[in-house]
Amino acid sequence: MSAVIGLDIGDRRIGVAVSDAQRLIATPLEVIPNTGWGPVVRRVCALCAERGATEVVSGLPLNMDGSRGFQAEKVQNLCAQLEKAGLTVYYQDERLTTVAAEGALLSGGVHGRDRRQLVDKVAAAVILQTWLDRQQAESAPRSSRDEEEEQAMSEEMDNIVELVDEDGNTVQLELIGGFEYKGSHYIVVTDPEDDGDDEEVAVDILEVTQDENGEEIYATIEDEAFEEEVFQYFLSLDDEEDEEGSDAE
DSSP states (O other), X not given: OOOOEEEEEOSSEEEEEEEOTTSOOEEEEEEEEOOOHHHHHXXXXXXXXXXXXXXXXXXXXXXXXXXXXXXXXXXXXXXXXHHHTTOEEEEEEOTTXXXXXXXXXXXXXXOHHHHHHHHHHHHHHHHHHHHHHHHHHHXXXXXXXXXXXXXXHHHHHHTXXXXXXXXXXXXXXXXXXXXXXXXXXXXXXXXXXXXXXXXXXXXXXXXXXXXXXXXXXXXXXXXXXXXXXXXXXXXXXXXXXXXXXXXXX
């Protein structure tokens, strides 16, 4: 086996990570300025040559509902150029990867400017490590029961996201879904510790927006009246799905 390069592709910067030859551990490597396809492809190819790598894992910024938007298209266009240069490219869902990277750096006591300089390559390492772990799991011999249990656990964990609050604390939430309303995107989350004994489960709706650096963040809705309006719209989506299910029966 040989090393694999991981990429977290942004509009201005590209975080780079690399695995060991055994493909067990992902390590942050460097940050490349995104100044165009040509310079980026040349630098990635040079890093691959230095590390003896021919495969690249790129994060794919899917929307919260799993669909591919404009950002995902831009990533795939750049990766198409890497493939033309002779590299094999794999994609890894990177939803909330930057949030996880920020949380890891905050937990390690890295703040301010130092964190901003590191977050891109740490995000690339998170993306690559997720891909490496999945490859290891898929290649390990398992009984059919183990596979069923792992699949059930994987499906459950796929819905768990980590967000960093304004105090720098990492909070785990269960992602219920995402939707668009009046030109803005929202995600619906709940406490994963909620055992569901009550008839109703408390949920929070967060707006998907960007900070001054263009990074994706998740903000509470300050206007209570508008928050209720958005919540009622979310409930109406559930009602529509229930009606469609009844019609199908």
